[in-house]
Amino acid sequence: xxIDKNIYEFVKLLASREPxxxxxxxxxxxxxxxxxxxSMVGNLTVGKEKYKEVEAEIIGIxxxxxxxxxxxxxxxxxxxxxxxKVAGVYKMPKDTEEEKKKxxxxxxxxxxxxxxxxxxxxxxxxxxxxxHRRLADIGTRLAVSDVGVGVLCLKxxxxxxxxxxxxxxxxxxxxxxxxxTTDYMERICSEALAIAGETYEKVENILKK
Amino acid sequence: xxIDKNIYEFVKLLASREPxxxxxxxxxxxxxxxxxxxSMVGNLTVGKEKYKEVEAEIIGIxxxxxxxxxxxxxxxxxxxxxxxKVAGVYKMPKDTEEEKKKxxxxxxxxxxxxxxxxxxxxxxxxxxxxxHRRLADIGTRLAVSDVGVGVLCLKxxxxxxxxxxxxxxxxxxxxxxxxxTTDYMERICSEALAIAGETYEKVENILKK
Numbered sequence: 001x002x003i004d005k006n007i008y009e010f011v012k013l014l015a016s017r018e019p020x021x022x023x024x025x026x027x028x029x030x031x032x033x034x035x036x037x038x039s040m041v042g043n044l045t046v047g048k049e050k051y052k053e054v055e056a057e058i059i060g061i062x063x064x065x066x067x068x069x070x071x072x073x074x075x076x077x078x079x080x081x082x083x084x085k086v087a088g089v090y091k092m093p094k095d096t097e098e099e100k101k102k103x104x105x106x107x108x109x110x111x112x113x114x115x116x117x118x119x120x121x122x123x124x125x126x127x128x129x130x131x132h133r134r135l136a137d138i139g140t141r142l143a144v145s146d147v148g149v150g151v152l153c154l155k156x157x158x159x160x161x162x163x164x165x166x167x168x169x170x171x172x173x174x175x176x177x178x179x180x181t182t183d184y185m186e187r188i189c190s191e192a193l194a195i196a197g198e199t200y201e202k203v204e205n206i207l208k209k
Numbered sequence: 210x211x212i213d214k215n216i217y218e219f220v221k222l223l224a225s226r227e228p229x230x231x232x233x234x235x236x237x238x239x240x241x242x243x244x245x246x247x248s249m250v251g252n253l254t255v256g257k258e259k260y261k262e263v264e265a266e267i268i269g270i271x272x273x274x275x276x277x278x279x280x281x282x283x284x285x286x287x288x289x290x291x292x293x294k295v296a297g298v299y300k301m302p303k304d305t306e307e308e309k310k311k312x313x314x315x316x317x318x319x320x321x322x323x324x325x326x327x328x329x330x331x332x333x334x335x336x337x338x339x340x341h342r343r344l345a346d347i348g349t350r351l352a353v354s355d356v357g358v359g360v361l362c363l364k365x366x367x368x369x370x371x372x373x374x375x376x377x378x379x380x381x382x383x384x385x386x387x388x389x390t391t392d393y394m395e396r397i398c399s400e401a402l403a404i405a406g407e408t409y410e411k412v413e414n415i416l417k418k
Contacts, residue, residue, distance in 0.1 A: 003216040008282060010216055011241050015248035015278060022249065023358035026242050030362055032220050033235050039224035040231065069224060073217060145376035149232035149369040153239055156365035160358040166416040167354040207375040 002076050019087055024079035027121050027160035032072035034153030035128040037146045039065040041139040054138040061131050068128050072121065072157075079117045086110045108172060115168045115181055121161035122185060125154045126192040133199045141206070148203035155196040162189055211285050228296055233288035236330050236369035241281035243362030244337040246355045248274040250348040263347040270340050277337045281330065281366075288326045295319045317381060324377045324390055330370035331394060334363045335401040342408045350415070357412035364405040371398055 002010065002021055010029075014021050021029075042062040045051045051058070089110045092103040132151045139147055165185055169178050211219065211230055219238075223230050230238075251271040254260045260267070298319045301312040341360045348356055374394055378387050 006215050007212040007219055007238065007285070011238075011245045011278060011282060014242065015245035015252070015275070017249065017252035023246060023352075023355040026246055026358055026362065029216065029220075030239055030242060030365070033223065033239060036220045036224035037232060037235055040226065043224070043226040066224070069220060073220060076216070143232075145372040146232040148372040149235055152365040152368050152372070153235065156239070156361040159361050163354040163357040163361070163412070163416065166413075170416065203372070204375075207372065207379065 002080055003073050020080035020083055021076065022079075022083060023160060024083065024117055024121070024164050025076045027118065027157050027164065028072050028075035028079060030153050030160065031121055031125045031128065031157030032069050032076075034125070034150045034157060035065050035068045035072060035131070037150030037153065038128060038132050038135055039069065041135050041143045041146050041150070044143050045138070045140040048140060051138070051140060057134075057138065061134060065128065065131055068124050068131075072124050072128075075117055075120055075124075078120075082110075082114050082117050086114050108174065111168050111171045112174075112177060115165050115172075118161035118164035118168070119181070119185060122158055122165070122188055122192075125158040125161065126188050129154050129158070129192050129196045129199070133195050136199050136202045136206075144203055144206050148200060148207070151196050151199045151203070155193065155200075158189060158192050158196075211289055212282050229289035229292055230285065231288075231292060232369060233292065233326055233330075233373050234285045236327065236366050236373065237281050237284035237288060239362050239369065240330055240334045240337065240366030241278050241285075243334070243359045243366060244274050244277045244281065244340070246359030246362065247337060247341050247344055248278065250344050250352045250355050250359070253352050254347075254349040257349065260347070260349060266343075266347065270343060274337065274340055277333050277340075281333050281337075284326055284330055284333075287329075291319075291323050291326050295323050317383065320377050320380045321383075321386060324374050324381075327370035327373035327377075328390070328394060331367050331374070331397055331401075334367040334370065335397050338363045338367070338401050338405045338408070342404050345408050345411045345415075353412055353415050357409060357416070360405050360408045360412070364402065364409075367398060367401050367405075 002025060014026060039062055042058045045058050046055055089106045093099045094103050129151060132147055136147045162185060172178055211234060223235060248271055251267045254267050255264055298315045302308045303312050338360060341356055345356045371394060378390060381387055
């Protein structure tokens with residue numbers, strides 16, 4: 001499993017010409033780092049007298065963030081698995097017409113499946129960005145810069161997921177699938193970017209006071 | 210060492226209320242991930258007949274990227290070391306006037322030192338962003354989305370470094386230090402963001418063709 005590798009080895013493998021991890025796995029990991037920072041802020045807030053009134057809400061945020069973190073980390077390896085399928089199709093023979101047809105069908109199937117992981121990264125990053133919006137309001141002020149770093153990482157994960165969906169869509173011939181996927185993705189990204197921008201500005205204003 | 214931890218453990222520790230790793234270490238790691246993606250694109254480009262003309266330049270980019278990756282990974286642990294100093298000062302006694310004075314002087318010193326790591330993250334991310342600008346032009350088209358993901362991670366690392374400098378500057382009373390650090394940082398960030406934005410748009414236009 002990729003997430004069992006140590007940081008140094010993971011980054012070294014990412015930099016190499018090995019097929020995985022690639023941009024998809026990197027996006028999932030950066031998303032997990034982002035949501036983990038939200039959890040850190042939550043964990044530094046609970047148990048403080050000053051934040052007693054919001055404690056129950058923070059505990060709810062911590063539960064959601066923990067689940068998002070686990071799911072994003074799972075996607076690091078899931079992306080590698082799905083990418084392996086695409087790579088497998090590239091190696092299929094294409095000498096006869098029948099082989100070409102079979103290979104093309106398999107490729108379409110593999111590319112559609114390969115859109116699933118980055119779309120999931122986009123959805124989970126969006127959920128995590130919403131948690132950070134709330135943490136910028138109710139989390140401990142001592143760690144407000146970490147809410148900012150968290151939301152920056154999540155925005156990078158979201159847009160990285162979008163890059164990966166776009167490159168897969170480029171190879172897909174099913175126009176309806178391309179249109180539906182693009183519309184869905186752009187709607188989530190646009191909502192998420194608005195909330196991320198608002199949260200980042202809020203943090204920046206607090207830091208610059 | 211933090212970078213000897215496996216991915217799963219590192220993210221778990223980041224999410225906890227443990228003092229390190231925090232936003233600074235996360236920023237350095239996300240920067241290392243970003244520049245590693247640039248190396249991946251370089252490594253997938255060299256040795257290809259189609260890119261023979263740019264091979265020497267790509268090899269130069271790979272050398273620079275490798276050095277930036279190593280330095281960013283070092284900063285994950287360096288940030289923890291420097292943060293430990295600040296945390297140590299917080300524990301100093303502050304009962305008498307003399308203790309207060311001594312504690313305040315130590316705090317000013319520790320906070321100034323703590324600005325150094327995120328400033329380094331900003332400088333190194335800026336260098337890495339410039340490498341990605343070039344990779345978007347001459348790197349293999351098959352991995353162009355990874356140039357996009359790389360530059361998104363580096364932008365997040367850069368602005369995360371900025372968040373961490375800002376929160377440290379908040380506690381520093383030496384106005385000249387605050388002004389000089391802010392001016393220097395904002396100049397680099399503004400140049401870096403312009404190049405990152407230009408590179409991201411270039412990648413997006415290639416993907417949407």
